[in-house]
Amino acid sequence: MTEERRLTVLGATGSIGRSTLDILRHTETPVRVVALTGRDNVDALAAAAREFRAEIAVTADPARLDDLREALAGSGVEAAAGHEAVIEAASRPADWTMAAIVGSAGLAPTLAAARQGGVVALANKECLVSAGDLFLAEIARAGATLLPVDSEHNAIFQALDRDNRAALDRILLTASGGPFRDWPLARMAAATPEQAVAHPNWDMGAKISIDSATMFNKALEMIEAKHLFDVAPEQIEVVVHPQSVVHSMVGYADGSVLAQLGAPDMRHAIGYALHWPERRALPVERLDFARLARLDFEAPDETRFPALRLAREAMAAGGLAGAAFNAAKEAALEAFMARRIAFLDMAATVEATLERLAPFGPATSLEAVFEVDAEARRIADALIAAGEVGKGAVPA
Numbered sequence: 325m326t327e328e329r330r331l332t333v334l335g336a337t338g339s340i341g342r343s344t345l346d347i348l349r350h351t352e353t354p355v356r357v358v359a360l361t362g363r364d365n366v367d368a369l370a371a372a373a374r375e376f377r378a379e380i381a382v383t384a385d386p387a388r389l390d391d392l393r394e395a396l397a398g399s400g401v402e403a404a405a406g407h408e409a410v411i412e413a414a415s416r417p418a419d420w421t422m423a424a425i426v427g428s429a430g431l432a433p434t435l436a437a438a439r440q441g442g443v444v445a446l447a448n449k450e451c452l453v454s455a456g457d458l459f460l461a462e463i464a465r466a467g468a469t470l471l472p473v474d475s476e477h478n479a480i481f482q483a484l485d486r487d488n489r490a491a492l493d494r495i496l497l498t499a500s501g502g503p504f505r506d507w508p509l510a511r512m513a514a515a516t517p518e519q520a521v522a523h524p525n526w527d528m529g530a531k532i533s534i535d536s537a538t539m540f541n542k543a544l545e546m547i548e549a550k551h552l553f554d555v556a557p558e559q560i561e562v563v564v565h566p567q568s569v570v571h572s573m574v575g576y577a578d579g580s581v582l583a584q585l586g587a588p589d590m591r592h593a594i595g596y597a598l599h600w601p602e603r604r605a606l607p608v609e610r611l612d613f614a615r616l617a618r619l620d621f622e623a624p625d626e627t628r629f630p631a632l633r634l635a636r637e638a639m640a641a642g643g644l645a646g647a648a649f650n651a652a653k654e655a656a657l658e659a660f661m662a663r664r665i666a667f668l669d670m671a672a673t674v675e676a677t678l679e680r681l682a683p684f685g686p687a688t689s690l691e692a693v694f695e696v697d698a699e700a701r702r703i704a705d706a707l708i709a710a711g712e713v714g715k716g717a718v719p720a
Contacts, residue, residue: 328354334414334433335424337362337369339532340447340473343590344422345372347598350607359413361425361433364388370395380404382413384429411436420598422473423448426531427654428647428697431455432690441466445597447473449544454647455693456551457686470552471597476545477552478593479571479584484553495555496573496581497545498565499624502537504667505564509628515667517660531657538670539624540653543635547646550639557639562632564622569611587611630671634678643684644696651700652677659708672713677704 331348335341341362348355357376362369363384370392373381380402383392389405396403404413407429414421414433421437422445423430430448438444439462446452451459463470472478476497485491503522504512520537521530535541546560568588575581586592587609595606626633631653638649656673659665665673680703687693707713 328356329419330358330417331355332359332414332416332418332421332437333357333424334359334361334410334422334430334437335426335447336360336372337365338424338426340424340590340594341422344424344594344598345376347591347595347606348376351595351598351604353599353604358416358418361410361413366391366395370399370401373401374399377401379416380413382406382409384410384425407432415440418442420445422594423451424473428454428650428694431459431693435459435462435690438462438468438470439466441468443469443471443597443600445471445473445594449474449541449548450650452548452551452646453544453650454697455687455690456547456646458688458690458693460551471600472548472552473590473593473597474545474548475588475590475593476572477549478596480549480553480574482584482596483572483574483582485574485576491577492555492559492574493577494559494561494575495549495553496561496563496575497542497549498568498570498572498621499539499542499562500536500568501564501566501624502533502539504537504628505566507628509668512628513666513668517663520660520667530661534657534660535653538631538667539629540631540657540670540674542624543631544650544653546632546635547639547649557636562624564624566620567616569616569619585611630675634671634674638678641678641682641684643686644692645678645682645684647687647693647696648678648681648684648700649674651697652704655701655704656708659705665708665713669708669713673704673707676707676713680707 333341333344357378359380360373360378361382366388369381378401382404386406392403410433414436420443423434424447428450434451472481520534542562549560570583570585573581573583589608591608638645652674656670660670677700
C-alpha cells in the first residue's frame with residue numbers, strides 16, 4: 325500500500341491552487357492536507373479546508389480572520405491570518421508543497437516550505453526571478469527537491485537528459501503570444517485590462533493573463549530557466565506557438581530537439597509534479613493529432629514585446645536585477661489594472677526603473693531582496709505618478 329503523504333497548498337484559491345485540489349480529488353495516492361492558504365476568497369478557502377480536512381487554513385488578509393473562523397466553525401480546522409501566519413503554515417512539516425502564491429508575496433512562505441526538506445512544486449516564478457541564487461542555496465542546504473510546475477519549465481524538466489548535461493545545446497520556451505500576438509502597436513497602445521485578461525488558450529488569473537499579454541510572463545520564465553537548469557542566457561530561446569500544445573523543448577548537441585506536448589491544462593504539470601518520479605493517470609484531455617492538423621511557430625516581435633529584451637538585460641546585470649525587474653513589473657501591472665497607465669507603458673516603466681537602480685549588487689539575503697523590491701516599486705510608482713513613462717491612463 326502506498327504510504328500517506330502530507331501535503332500543503334500555498335495559494336489554494338488561485339487558478340493553480342484550484343487545479344491542484346482537483347488533482348487531489350482524483351489521485352489514488354493517500355494524502356493528508358496539512359495547510360491551505362489563500363487571500364480574499366475566504367469562502368472558497370474554508371470550503372476546501374473542510375473538504376480535505378486540512379489541519380489549518382490561513383488567509384493572508386488579517387481583516388478576514390473572523391470571516392474565516394465563522395466559515396470553519398465546527399469543522400475542527402484551525403484558522404489563522406496574516407503574512408506571518410502564512411509563513412508559519414508553510415513551515416509545518418510536509419512531504420510535498422505546492423508553492424502557488426502569486427508575486428513576491430510568495431517568496432518568504434516558499435523559502436519556509438523549502439527549509440523543511442520535502443518536495444517543493446514551484447509555480448511561483450518570483451522565487452527564482454527575485455532571489456534565484458539564495459533560493460537554490462536554501463533548497464540545497466535543506467536537501468529539498470525542487471520540481472517546476474510552470475508548464476514550460478515542467479516540459480523542459482521532462483525532456484532534459486540530466487545525466488548527460490554536456491549534450492545540452494539550448495532550451496526553447498514556447499509562448500502562446502497572448503491575445504495581442506497579431507495586433508499592431510497602435511492598437512496595443514489602446515488595449516484595455518479587459519482585453520488583456522482574455523487569454524486565448526489558458527484559464528488563468530487576471531495578473532498572469534496580463535503578464536501573458538505583455539509577454540512579461542515569458543520574460544520571467546527566461547530568468548527562471550537560467551536558474552532552474554543552470555544554463556547561460558544565450559542558451560535560452562523563445563518561440564511563439566499559438567496552439568499552446570508544445571509546452572517547451574530541449575535542443576541537444578547532435579541537432580535533436582525533444583518536446584513535451586499536451587492539451588493546454590495546468591493539471592498536466594501539477595499531476596506530474598505530484599506523482600514524480602512515477603507517471604499516473606490524470607483527468608486531462610488526450611491530444612487528437614488529426615484534429616489539431618497543424619502546429620505553428622514564429623519568432624517573437626521584440627519591438628511589440630520588449631519584455632524579452634529587458635529580461636536578457638536583467639540576466640546580464642545579475643544579482644538583484646531580477647528582484648528589481650519583478651517588482652517594477654508588478655507595480656506597472658497594478659497601475660495598468662487601475663487604468664493609471666496604458667498597456668505599452670508597463671514595459672517602459674520597467675525599463676526606466678532598472679535604469680534608475682543600476683548597478684545591482686548580489687542577492688546575499690532575503691532582506692536585501694526585499695529592500696530592492698521596495699525601492700523598485702517606489703521608483704516605478706514615482707515615474708508613473710509623474711507621467712514619465714507614457715501617454716497616460718486607459719479610458720474606461
